[in-house]
Amino acid sequence: MTTVTATARVELQTPEGWVAVCDRDRLTPGRGVAVLLPDGSQAAVFTDRQGGLYAVANRDPFTGAYVLSRGLLGSTPEGRVYIASPLLKQRFDLSTGECLDDPAVSIAVHSARLG
Amino acid sequence: MTTTTKPTVVLVGYGMVGHRFLEALADTGTADRFRVVVLAEEPRPAYDRVALTSYFSGKTPEDLLLGEPGFLDTHGFELHLNSPVAEIDRAGRTVTTAAGHTVAYDTLVLATGSYPFVPPVDGKDADGCFVYRTIEDLHAIEAYAAGRKVGAVVGGGLLGLEAAGALKGLGLETHVVEFAPRLMPVQVDEGGGEALRRTIEEMGVTVHTGVGTNAIVVTDGAATGMTFTNGQRIDTDLVVFSAGVRPRDQLARDCGLTVGERGGIAVDALCKTSDDAVYAIGECALAVDGRVYGLVAPGYEMATTVAQQLAGQAAKEFTGADLSTKLKLLGVDVASFGDAFGTTPGALDVVYSDSRSGIYKKLVVTPEGALLGGILIGDAEAYSSLRPLTGTGTPLPVPAESLVLPAGLGAPVSLGSSALPDDAVVCNCHNVTKGAVRAAVTDHQCTTVPEVKKCTKAGTGCGSCIKLLSTIVTDELEASGVEVDKGLCPCFAHTRAELYEIVRVKRIATHRQLLAEHGRLSGEGCEVCKPTVGSIIASLAPELPASGHILDGEQAALQDTNDHFLANIQKNGSYSVVPRIPGGEITPEKLIVIGEVARDFGLYTKITGGQRIDLFGAAVDQLPLIWSRLVAAGFESGHAYGKSLRTVKSCVGSTWCRYGVQDSVAMAIHLELRYRGLRSPHKLKSAVSGCARECAEARGKDFGVIATSNGWNLYVGGNGGATPRHADLLAQDLTDEELIRLIDRFLMFYIRTADRLERTSAWLERIDGGLEHVRQVVVEDSLGIADDLEALMARHVDDYQDEWAATLADQDRLQRFVSFVNAPGVPDPSIRFTPERDQVKPDLGVLATAEDLLATLSADLLEIR
Numbered sequence: 001m002t003t004v005t006a007t008a009r010v011e012l013q014t015p016e017g018w019v020a021v022c023d024r025d026r027l028t029p030g031r032g033v034a035v036l037l038p039d040g041s042q043a044a045v046f047t048d049r050q051g052g053l054y055a056v057a058n059r060d061p062f063t064g065a066y067v068l069s070r071g072l073l074g075s076t077p078e079g080r081v082y083i084a085s086p087l088l089k090q091r092f093d094l095s096t097g098e099c100l101d102d103p104a105v106s107i108a109v110h111s112a113r114l115g
Numbered sequence: 116m117t118t119t120t121k122p123t124v125v126l127v128g129y130g131m132v133g134h135r136f137l138e139a140l141a142d143t144g145t146a147d148r149f150r151v152v153v154l155a156e157e158p159r160p161a162y163d164r165v166a167l168t169s170y171f172s173g174k175t176p177e178d179l180l181l182g183e184p185g186f187l188d189t190h191g192f193e194l195h196l197n198s199p200v201a202e203i204d205r206a207g208r209t210v211t212t213a214a215g216h217t218v219a220y221d222t223l224v225l226a227t228g229s230y231p232f233v234p235p236v237d238g239k240d241a242d243g244c245f246v247y248r249t250i251e252d253l254h255a256i257e258a259y260a261a262g263r264k265v266g267a268v269v270g271g272g273l274l275g276l277e278a279a280g281a282l283k284g285l286g287l288e289t290h291v292v293e294f295a296p297r298l299m300p301v302q303v304d305e306g307g308g309e310a311l312r313r314t315i316e317e318m319g320v321t322v323h324t325g326v327g328t329n330a331i332v333v334t335d336g337a338a339t340g341m342t343f344t345n346g347q348r349i350d351t352d353l354v355v356f357s358a359g360v361r362p363r364d365q366l367a368r369d370c371g372l373t374v375g376e377r378g379g380i381a382v383d384a385l386c387k388t389s390d391d392a393v394y395a396i397g398e399c400a401l402a403v404d405g406r407v408y409g410l411v412a413p414g415y416e417m418a419t420t421v422a423q424q425l426a427g428q429a430a431k432e433f434t435g436a437d438l439s440t441k442l443k444l445l446g447v448d449v450a451s452f453g454d455a456f457g458t459t460p461g462a463l464d465v466v467y468s469d470s471r472s473g474i475y476k477k478l479v480v481t482p483e484g485a486l487l488g489g490i491l492i493g494d495a496e497a498y499s500s501l502r503p504l505t506g507t508g509t510p511l512p513v514p515a516e517s518l519v520l521p522a523g524l525g526a527p528v529s530l531g532s533s534a535l536p537d538d539a540v541v542c543n544c545h546n547v548t549k550g551a552v553r554a555a556v557t558d559h560q561c562t563t564v565p566e567v568k569k570c571t572k573a574g575t576g577c578g579s580c581i582k583l584l585s586t587i588v589t590d591e592l593e594a595s596g597v598e599v600d601k602g603l604c605p606c607f608a609h610t611r612a613e614l615y616e617i618v619r620v621k622r623i624a625t626h627r628q629l630l631a632e633h634g635r636l637s638g639e640g641c642e643v644c645k646p647t648v649g650s651i652i653a654s655l656a657p658e659l660p661a662s663g664h665i666l667d668g669e670q671a672a673l674q675d676t677n678d679h680f681l682a683n684i685q686k687n688g689s690y691s692v693v694p695r696i697p698g699g700e701i702t703p704e705k706l707i708v709i710g711e712v713a714r715d716f717g718l719y720t721k722i723t724g725g726q727r728i729d730l731f732g733a734a735v736d737q738l739p740l741i742w743s744r745l746v747a748a749g750f751e752s753g754h755a756y757g758k759s760l761r762t763v764k765s766c767v768g769s770t771w772c773r774y775g776v777q778d779s780v781a782m783a784i785h786l787e788l789r790y791r792g793l794r795s796p797h798k799l800k801s802a803v804s805g806c807a808r809e810c811a812e813a814r815g816k817d818f819g820v821i822a823t824s825n826g827w828n829l830y831v832g833g834n835g836g837a838t839p840r841h842a843d844l845l846a847q848d849l850t851d852e853e854l855i856r857l858i859d860r861f862l863m864f865y866i867r868t869a870d871r872l873e874r875t876s877a878w879l880e881r882i883d884g885g886l887e888h889v890r891q892v893v894v895e896d897s898l899g900i901a902d903d904l905e906a907l908m909a910r911h912v913d914d915y916q917d918e919w920a921a922t923l924a925d926q927d928r929l930q931r932f933v934s935f936v937n938a939p940g941v942p943d944p945s946i947r948f949t950p951e952r953d954q955v956k957p958d959l960g961v962l963a964t965a966e967d968l969l970a971t972l973s974a975d976l977l978e979i980r
Contacts, residue, residue: 021937042973048639064962065688066945070676074399074641077605083373084642086676086684
C-alpha cells in the first residue's frame with residue numbers, strides 16, 4: 001500500500017516492469033477502474049478513503065467474468081480492505097488477494113505506486 | 116464380502132413416513148450397520164404429500180421432494196423406484212416386486228400408507244373420475260380439467276377441501292359433496308362447520324352437505340354429472356373422490372400377518388406386527404390403541420420408534436397420538452386440537468362466533484379453567500400458543516374468553532412463550548418440547564431460528580409452530596442476556612429504518628459523515644451499508660443537501676454496480692438495458708426503435724414479466740451509445756437496475772375489454788410516471804386490473820389496484836417469486852385522487868420503516884400490528900404523519916429527472932463508461948458471444964480460466980497477422 005499525496009500517475013508492477021495506467025484523479029475512493037496490461041491481462045485498480053492504492057487481477061474466480069473493478073470496496077472490523085465481487089458478492093482482501101469467504105480461493109495482487 | 120455380514124433392512128413404501136424412518140435411522144448414527152433397501156412404488160423419491168396442493172400454486176414436483184440432495188447416497192441407502200412389492204415370503208424372509216425382483220431381509224418395515232376410498236357407486240370408473248393422492252393424480256386432473264368447466268369433489272373433509280381448492284384454482288366451477296351434515300366432520304363441530312361453509316361458499320364453491328352420491332352420470336364413457344341420494348342432480352365434467360383413506364394392508368393380509376377387523380396391520384407399542392421380523396408404520400398400521408392414524412406426525416413417531424429399536428437404543432413406545440391439526444383450506448385457517456368436541460366429563464365451552472367475517476372460535480376447558488382443546492375457524496393465529504397448553508392441566512394464565520375475542524375487544528395480543536411450561540410440546544410433528552427449544556439456545560449456542568430448527572428438528576414438519584419457535588428463541592436469548600444484534604451490518608448498530616430517521620432529521624448527505632458520526636466501526640464501510648445509505652440518501656434527496664442524481668459526488672461511490680452503470684450486470688460482465696414502457700403501452704414506432712437498437716448493437720432481446728423488453732449483452736462502453744438512441748426516440752430509464760419502482764403492469768381495461776369497468780391502462784401509466792425513480796428498501800412492483808377478473812395479477816404486487824364499478828380497490832403487500840403472497844385489501848371503492856393519496860402515503864411509510872432488502876410483503880408481516888397498523892397510519896393517519904409523507908412524495912414527483920438523459924448530458928457522469936480506463940475505445944475482449952436460436956448468448960468458454968482468454972486473444976492476433 002502506498003499513500004497518495006499528490007495528483008500523479010498510478011503505476012502497476014508487471015513482468016515487463018512498472019506500467020503507468022491512469023491519472024490518480026480517475027480513481028474515486030471506494031470504487032475501481034479496469035486497466036489493460038501489455039500482455040493482454042486485466043487489472044482492477046482501487047483507492048480507499050485513506051488514500052491507499054490497490055491493484056488486483058480483474059477476473060472474478062468464482063464466475064470467470066472480468067468484473068472485480070466494478071465491485072464495492074469495504075473494510076472488515078479488523079481493518080482489512082476488500083473488494084466485493086459485483087456478481088456473487090464474494091470478498092477479496094485487496095492486500096493479499098485472499099478470498100475472505102472461501103480461504104481456498106485467491107486472486108493475484110499487483111504492486112501499485114504513484115509515479 | 117462385507118455386504119453379506121450386514122443385516123438387511125427392507126423398507127416397503129417410500130412416502131413421508133418411510134423417508135422419516137430413513138432419517139431417524141441415520142440420526143441414530145447406525146445406518147452403516149445395515150444394508151437398507153427401499154422399494155418404492157411411485158416413480159419419484161419421497162415428497163411432501165401434505166403440501167400436495169401447493170403443486171397447483173406453482174410448486175414443482177422437485178420442490179416437494181423431501182430430504183437434502185444426496186441424503187440416500189450419503190448413508191448408502193439403496194432406492195428402487197417403480198418397484199411395488201407383490202409378495203412377502205415370511206418363512207423365507209424375502210419380498211418380491213411386481214417385476215419379479217426378490218430381496219432377502221432380516222428386518223422388514225412396511226410403510227405402504229393408505230389408498231383413497233372410492234365409494235362403490237355406479238360410474239366411478241368412467242373417464243373424468245379421479246382420486247387425489249399422488250403427483251401423478253394431480254398431473255392427470257390438471258390435464259383433464261383443461262378446457263372443461265365444472266368439477267365436483269366427493270368428500271368434504273380435510274383432503275376433499277384441499278381438492279376443491281385445487282379445482283377452483285384450475286378455474287373450474289366447483290362443487291363439494293359431503294355425506295355428513297357439515298364440512299370437516301371429524302375435526303370441527305356444527306358451529307365451526309357452518310362458519311367454514313359460509314366462507315367457502317362466498318368464494319364461489321357450491322357446498323352440498325347431508326347428501327350421499329348415488330351414481331356418476333356417464334355419457335360416452337365419460338362423467339357428465341352426478342346424482343345424489345336426495346334425488347338432486349348436477350352436471351359436472353370431472354369428479355374427484357376424496358372420501359377418506361383406507362390402510363394399504365393387502366400385502367400383510369396375503370402373507371398372513373394379523374390385520375384389524377376394519378383394516379390396518381396390527382402392531383404393538385413398538386410397532387412390531389404379529390411377526391417379530393416385520394414392523395408396520397404410518398397410515399398402514401393399526402396402532403396399539405386400536406386406531407389407524409391418517410396424519411403425518413404420528414407416522415413420524417412410529418418411524419422413530421422402529422429406527423431406535425434397530426439401532427439397539429431405548430425406543431419410545433407409540434401408544435397413541437394427538438390429532439391436532441392446523442391448516443389453510445381454500446385460504447381459510449382451520450385448526451382443531453385436543454378434545455375439540457368436549458367429550459371429557461365436565462368439559463365447558465367458550466365460544467366466539469362472527470358469521471359476518473366467517474370466524475368461529477371454541478375453546479374447551481375444565482371447570483377450573485385448564486385448556487382441553489378447541490376449534491378455530493377463520494382466524495387460527497392463536498393455535499401455536501394454545502395447542503402446547505392443551506392438556507397440561509394448569510389453568511390458563513388469562514380468562515379463556517379473552518383468548519377467543521378478536522384483537523381490540525379486550526383480548527391480549529398473544530399469550531407469549533412465558534405462559535408455556537417446559538414440557539409443553541411446541542412442534543407436534545417432531546415432538547419437540549419448549550424445554551428442548553430453550554436448551555438448543557442455552558446449551559447448544561443456537562442464536563437463530565434456522566439454527567434451532569437444524570438442532571432440534573422443530574419447525575421442519577408442517578411449519579405451523581415457527582412463529583412460536585421464534586418467540587421462544589428471542590425470549591430465551593434476551594433472558595440469557597445475549598444481545599440480539601439488529602444492526603444493519605458490522606459498520607452500523609442501527610437498523611435501516613433508524614438510519615433513515617438519522618439521515619432525515621440530521622440532514623446527513625454522505626455515507627462518510629454518517630459512518631463517522633453514527634457508525635460503530637471507522638473504516639471504509641461495506642458492501643451492505645454503502646448501497647443502503649445510498650438508497651436512503653436518494654429517497655430523501657429533496658430534503659437533503661444532496662444531488663438528485665445517484666452518480667453525483669460521493670453517491671456514485673455507494674451504488675451497487677447496477678446503479679453505478681444504470682444497467683443490469685449479467686454473468687459474463689455484460690449489461691442488460693430496459694427502457695421504461697409505462698403500463699406496458701407502446702407505439703409501433705417505439706417498438707421499431709427498440710428492434711433497430713437491438714439489431715444494430717447485436718443485443719439479445721426478451722420480453723420481461725413486467726410488460727417491457729430487456730436488451731442483453733451490452734458492454735459498458737456501449738451503454739451511452741445505446742441510450743443516446745433510446746433517449747432520442749423518447750425512452751427513459753426503466754430503473755430495472757435499481758431498488759426502486761419497476762413497472763406498473765396493466766390489463767387492457769375498459770377501453771377495449773368487454774368486461775372492463777375502469778381504464779386500467781391510463782391509471783397504470785399515471786402511477787408508473789408518478790413513482791418512477793423512487794428509491795426504496797427493495798424493488799417495487801405494481802399492477803392495475805380493469806375488473807375483478809384480475810388479468811394484471813395486481814394481488815401479486817407490492818401495491819395492486821383492481822377496478823370496481825365504484826372506483827378502485829387498493830391491495831398492498833403482495834409478492835410473486837419464491838415466497839408468493841396475495842396482497843391484502845387496504846381500502847376500497849376509491850376515487851382516482853383518494854387512490855393516489857393512499858399509495859403516496861403507503862410507499863413513503865414503507866420507505867421510512869422497512870429493513871434493507873425487505874419487500875412490502877415481508878415488511879407487512881413483520882411490523883408490529885401488521886396490516887391493521889399500516890391501515891391506521893396510511894388510511895386514518897393515526898400517527899399524524901400523513902401530510903409529511905404526501906409532501907415528501909410530492910417533492911419526489913417534482914424533482915424527478917430521467918437518469919439516463921441526465922447522464923448523457925454530463926461529461927463527468929459519462930466518463931465511467933469505458934471498459935479500460937487506460938485504453939478508451941478498446942472493447943473488453945472477455946465479453947464475447949456465440950449464436951443460439953437466431954440470437955446471441957454469452958460465450959463462457961473464454962472465461963473458464965485467465966489463460967483461455969489470453970489464448971483466444973493471441974489467436975486473434977495471429978489471424979490479423
